[in-house]
Amino acid sequence: MRLLFVLLASTVLTVQLTAQTYTPTEENFTSRKQFQDDKFGMFIHWGASSVLGHGEWVMNNRNIQVNDYRRLINVFNPKNFNAAKWVAAARSAGMKYITFITRHHDGFSNWDTKQSDWKITNTPYEKDVLKMLADECHKQGIRLFCYYSLLDWFRSDYQYETGRTGKGTGRTEKSNWESYISFMKAQLTEILTNYGEISGIWFDGHWDQLDNDSDKALKSKVNWHYNEIYQLIHTLQPKCLISNNHHLTPLPGEDFQAFEKDLPGHNTTGFGGAAVSELPMETCETMNDSWGYNITDRRYKTVKNLVQYLVKAAGYNANFLLNVGPMPDGTIQPEFIDTLAALGKWMEKNGETVYGTRGNVIPPKEWGVVTMKGKTVNLHILNKPEQAGFLFIPELKEKISNAKLFATGKEVKFKQQPEGTFIYLDGIVSDETDTIIQVELK
Numbered sequence: 001m002r003l004l005f006v007l008l009a010s011t012v013l014t015v016q017l018t019a020q021t022y023t024p025t026e027e028n029f030t031s032r033k034q035f036q037d038d039k040f041g042m043f044i045h046w047g048a049s050s051v052l053g054h055g056e057w058v059m060n061n062r063n064i065q066v067n068d069y070r071r072l073i074n075v076f077n078p079k080n081f082n083a084a085k086w087v088a089a090a091r092s093a094g095m096k097y098i099t100f101i102t103r104h105h106d107g108f109s110n111w112d113t114k115q116s117d118w119k120i121t122n123t124p125y126e127k128d129v130l131k132m133l134a135d136e137c138h139k140q141g142i143r144l145f146c147y148y149s150l151l152d153w154f155r156s157d158y159q160y161e162t163g164r165t166g167k168g169t170g171r172t173e174k175s176n177w178e179s180y181i182s183f184m185k186a187q188l189t190e191i192l193t194n195y196g197e198i199s200g201i202w203f204d205g206h207w208d209q210l211d212n213d214s215d216k217a218l219k220s221k222v223n224w225h226y227n228e229i230y231q232l233i234h235t236l237q238p239k240c241l242i243s244n245n246h247h248l249t250p251l252p253g254e255d256f257q258a259f260e261k262d263l264p265g266h267n268t269t270g271f272g273g274a275a276v277s278e279l280p281m282e283t284c285e286t287m288n289d290s291w292g293y294n295i296t297d298r299r300y301k302t303v304k305n306l307v308q309y310l311v312k313a314a315g316y317n318a319n320f321l322l323n324v325g326p327m328p329d330g331t332i333q334p335e336f337i338d339t340l341a342a343l344g345k346w347m348e349k350n351g352e353t354v355y356g357t358r359g360n361v362i363p364p365k366e367w368g369v370v371t372m373k374g375k376t377v378n379l380h381i382l383n384k385p386e387q388a389g390f391l392f393i394p395e396l397k398e399k400i401s402n403a404k405l406f407a408t409g410k411e412v413k414f415k416q417q418p419e420g421t422f423i424y425l426d427g428i429v430s431d432e433t434d435t436i437i438q439v440e441l442k
Contacts, residue, residue: 024255028240031199031240031241032241032279035200035241035319036280038319039313039320039354040093040310040319040320040354040355041282042093043099043322044323044326045323046101046326048073048076049292050076051072051076053293053294055293057292058292059106064169065168066154066171067170069169070118077329078125079125079330081125081127081132081326081330083129084140086098086332087133092344093322093344093347094343097143097144097199098133098137098144099146099202099321100144100146103147103149104149104292105166106152106153108120109187110129111129112130114186130146144197144199145199146201147202148201149204150203150208150224151166151208151209153166153169154169156171157180162221163208166208181225181228188229189232192236193236197239201240201241201242201243202245204244204245206244206246209224227253230252230253245260248274250277256279256280257276257282258283259271259283261285263283264281265316281319283320283321284320285306285321286301286323287323287324288335293326300339303339304432306322306339307433311354311434313359314359316359316369324336324340349407350436354371356373358371362377362395362396367386367391368382375442376438377396378436379393381435389425390423391422391437392420392423396416400414401440401442402440403439405428405436406438412424412428
């Protein structure tokens with residue numbers, strides 16, 4: 001997941017790639033709206049790499065050769081995996097969908113694919129995890145998205161010679177790009193025909209085939225055949241949404257825009273900076289510093305940090321996809337479970353100010369963000385305002401019928417002037433995580 005290279009945002013608009021002219025169906029537009037309404041999802045990074053307890057990039061980071069890494073298939077045995085518990089953990093947090101790693105950059109497939117022997121059903125566990133998870137998601141009313149890696153450190157037909165990662169995995173055979181594209185299309189066909197409704201495909205790894213020389217405008221060194229791949233997906237399941245974590249402006253055929261570890265338009269991590277599109281948006285983040293299971297990573301984010309990130313994402317009109325990296329035995333570590341439960345308690349009380357709302361109606365402020373649904377405007381005060389006694393919102397000029405403190409229903413005083421609206425904070429006890437004032441428009 002973690003991209004090791006910084007992409008230059010100033011050149012992203014010049015990228016030249018082949019993609020089909022795309023007209024979404026009504027079913028697809030309906031899915032996009034549902035996706036925006038859901039607001040909160042669970043990312044799950046897990047697979048054979050989890051055994052080593054050092055994150056999902058361990059094969060690349062330690063230059064583990066394919067013949068040695070292959071031995072993980074004999075020891076990966078998630079005997080405590082319980083799909084119902086995973087889905088219940090997401091539901092307890094107030095999450096509406098799950099994005100599951102079906103295949104990460106090490107090429108290991110978490111389902112009973114017929115296209116490769118490097119798969120979970122050839123481990124001592126033998127069972128098709130994707131099938132069990134899909135069935136449980138459908139049963140519990142959680143939408144299922146499937147993460148799928150475009151790059152591969154394991155296969156020799158992947159064009160590793162020009163790739164930016166996976167250089168130390170010992171491959172010497174000449175690659176065969178057409179074979180690799182056919183392999184991916186066959187795997188995606190399996191996912192979209194054998195596991196019921198799939199709400200989205202979440203691609204990652206495009207950046208592995210970008211030129212390192214910025215003067216070449218970050219052009220892809222290969223033809224990813226997105227026109228064929230995207231059309232295949234939309235044909236098999238028209239409602240299925242497509243996103244591609246390429247850190248570029250969205251390409252034709254993509255249905256929502258992904259941002260990694262940053263809010264839309266921001267670039268504090270080196271993964272962001274892409275122009276914000278008009279598509280639905282999503283930002284993803286970790287609970288500690290790792291995506292896949294990392295036994296030494298105890299840098300856990302607080303519940304306050306995560307609630308505020310969720311609220312900020314909604315204020316920027318984006319969903320929040322929060323990651324868990326289950327342990328190799330198939331259980332989600334207790335630190336994550338506890339945090340998910342705490343997030344769920346917050347969402348149970350305050351979720352109506354997030355679910356189904358839209359952001360960017362009023363730009364984010366130093367003190368916080370604004371979400372809106374219908375005639376209801378939610379002011380999320382995340383930081384103490386510079387003017388401690390009031391908020392001034394120049395964009396809020398539509399007539400207000402009332403304002404109240406969301407937590408208690410206490411009336412909040414306001415004044416509207418031609419230059420904007422003043423919300424007075426006298427007598428309001430601040431919540432250290434998020435003080436929400438709800439404003440009703442006439």
